[in-house]
Amino acid sequence: MNQQQLIQKIENSLHKGFIDQNKPVSATFKPKLLTNKHHESVLSTLLQELKTCKTFYFSVAFITEGGLATLKTMLYDLKQKGVKGRILTSTFLNFNQPKMFKELLKLDNVEVRLTGEKGFHAKGYIFEHEDYYSLIVGSSNLTDSALKANYEWNVFLTSLENGEIIQHFKNQFETAWDEGIVLTEEWIADYKQVHVLQPFVNTVSSNALELNTKYLTNSLAESLSIKPNKMQSVALEQLKELRATGAEKGLIISATGTGKTYLSAFDVRNFGPKKMLFIVHREQILKKAMQDYRKILGGHEEDFGILSGNSKEVNAKYLFATIQTVSKDNYLQQFAEDQFDYILIDEVHKAGADSYLKVINYFTPKFLLGMTATPERTDSFNIYELFDYNIAYEIRLQAALEEDMLCPFHYFGVLDYEKDGELIDDATELRNLVSYERVHHIIEKINYYGHSGDQVKGLIFCSRKDETYELSTALNREGLRTIALTGDSSQEEREDAIRKLENGELQYILTVDIFNEGIDIPFLNQIVMLRQTQSSIIFIQQLGRGLRKHDSKDYVTIIDFIGNYKNNYLIPIALSGDQSMNKDNVRRRTVNTDYISGVSTINFEEIAKKRIFDAINNTNLSTLKTLKEAYTEVKNRLGRIPTLHDFMTQNSLDPEVIIGYADNYYKFLLKINEDIPSLTDYEQSIITMVSKEFLNGKRIHEIILIESMLNNDSINKEDYIQKLQDFGTYVDEDTITSVENIFSLQFFVQTDIKKYGFKPIIENVNGNYQFNEEIQESLRDSNFRGYIEDIIKCAYIKNAKYDKTKAMTLYEKYSRKDACRLLNYTKNEEGTLNGGRVKDNVCPIFVNYHKNDDTTAKYLDEFLSNDLFQWCSTKKRTVDAKDISLIIHSAEKGITVHLFVKKHNGEGKDFYYLGPVTVDSQTATNEKLVDEDGEHKVVTMNMVLEQPVQYDVYHYLVEE
Structure with a gap:
């Protein structure tokens, strides 16, 4: 924009800020x-x-x-x-x-x-x-x-x-x-x-400066009675209520570092068992758990005992056992089946193993409690069924951060070492993983991003054993104090390394296949990830190693070296907890990380962020394997076949992803071999139509009409309009006609008409809307009706993110077909909406911002700023062309121009809606576009956006 335009915008913004708040201005300068x-x-x-x-x-x-x-x-x-x-x-x-x-x-x-x-x-x-x-x-x-x-x-x-x-x-x-x-x-x-x-003393008033609240512990506090924290108090009450129903089993799902062990000890104290058995998979965890229990339960030292490879104190009132030992026949048979009236299993997601099942099936306690941070499994074993689907309490990472139960973290996604244009990936040779250049790259990054506290106490997760040992040696050569630990390391070696890390003899422990879970090292102030993200579960387990609060640190630094891995897309999924497998959601979670609570932050270096975008674009997130795993997880949790609505309430798959894979949920259930009641071909056509066209919630009008007729055989137009008004959405005659065209199938192209069963879905009979006779008959079947009602529930939830007072919502994504429907086109004309076409005084402009790398054409579409866009027409156009002239003079002719932009074709068919624009007719210019076929006439013109593009969307779109 020129200087005069800039002056005007700033003047307007000051007018809004200091004279009249109702004055419309550019958000950039407001x-x-x-x-x-x-x-x-x-x-x-x-x-x-x-x-x-x-x-x-x-x-x-x-x-x-x-x-x-x-x-x-x-x-x-x-x-x-x-x-x-x-x-x-x-x-x-x-x-x-x-x-x-x-x-x-x-x-x-x-x-x-x-x-x-x-x-x-x-x-x-x-x-x-x-x-x-x-x-x-x-x-x-x-x-x-x-x-x-x-x-x-x-x-x-x-x-x-x-x-x-x-x-x-x-x-x-x-x-x-x-x-x-x-x-x-x-x-x-x-x-x-x-x-x-002269240390700082807080002698000034609280409004003079802010101090982070720190949880201080000392010998005096340790000697006082320990009280449950907020999470533990709620969980204890829910456990009490669960047992009051007669339940004999319960499952606690609680993020790492939120105090599961103390919680279980409080519950044991409340329960008052004659004998208790606590089962874990590692002796090191066992000792720490026993110490914590003694703080809560008190009593004599001989009341507490360990059953493991190194200890056989089987007569203790509170027995802490490793699964490896207690599951052996010669130890298990020493106990009567009802010897323990309270049994706890820590890290219970492992309980699908034969050793755990053997112990669980042997004992008959009055109450069995399972605890885990990650109940999800990939082997289809149903942990929830094992505990009679009794989830006593659940708190995940995001909620735990919000409740200030964990140590804040600052996550840094940094680019791994790159040599001659080649990034670290699955095929990288060991010599390159531990090369002088990569080692120095690692040291540079861990020094730059630093740590909280006086000296670094870090844990480095490597990709394989040989890298772990060689990298430790290489880092030691550079003056760091590190040690490598793998599954081959003994328990004594592990405990010795942790002790040395705590007292400063070591700076880092490097590991590959241990320390993902079940290890308590609260003083860790830096976690370094030098490996591919294999799963979001493991990612959260490793991140969780540093999330326990400790008085030696204010936060933990997480440094994640992002290489050329196909699974990079799992990073934003893991950090956000968004398991929808919706690519657009994953992109947004990478660009906008405000979802993380408290003072924690998520930061990606620009090039590292690009690697994640590449992974998202190049990966099919909705393979049958991926969808079936997510489906099984939800089914296991609920103990029944889930509905699409269940996926939403369980924060699992986005129903649109399922529909994108299989057209409708009925077909999906058949694909994964569920035994379900059959539907006729026409019934399948109807649920396909309702799923593909309305489930997304982009316009609620059709859903309200369907729902109205599910509850009544028919509804007249006036009552329908009243329902729309009661809902608070926009109503006009063109939109009502558009809805009628949708249900008569007149809107659709021939392939869709065939897919949706050829005949009108809803008919207007004497001023009343009603389903056709075949659908009316089908709706008497609760099975078919259930599919329709399920879609309606999902659509209402999805519609909540849209501005219901307008046809389209800023920064939401729409396809050309969506635009035809929402702009009330009589027919779906998506195939003709490439170069900007005026129809009924409306012109949607669709722009693919970054063209394919293999094109030689130098397209001239460009953001000049976040509220000014230079648009380039299709080839063989001049300013005098009739269609171009209409766009140039759209403002004076009363034509509304809408701008839709997507980053590139890797995003699929949907474009971000950037709102109405005003064409600056003075900037319309004949230009030349060059491609492999030579020079072509095109027209460029500037379009002023009604609202500047918000920060995260703008930078996502413009950056390569």
């Missing part, structure tokens, strides 16, 4: 209050401004390592682009830690100075863009709590360079900067001495 509430954090705005700035200036009194961690990936990406910045901070109240200053020195593209200004308490962030400045100023220091979790007040403003406010801020900054001291290693060494002598 003043706003940033509070960390309502899904817009200070951090997300700060990252957005950093991404597009030429340089930046931060003036902040207080900085924490966690606050820096939230920006490190962005600052690394800016360094790759040559973007530099400056940070001015202080030693006010000695809040800033010496180690934090060392972290600042790692930022090669950031210059840091210390102000000597007394009482320096500034909190401002200035960003210089190409044509303007933006500013965040208010209450937020550079701490992870202030940027993402605390309730803050910060004003976001934009200004041209000559604006008085921005000049005032810049002048204040430059004055303090010129008088400041350059941050150096020598300065930090001197400050460290002062900091030790």
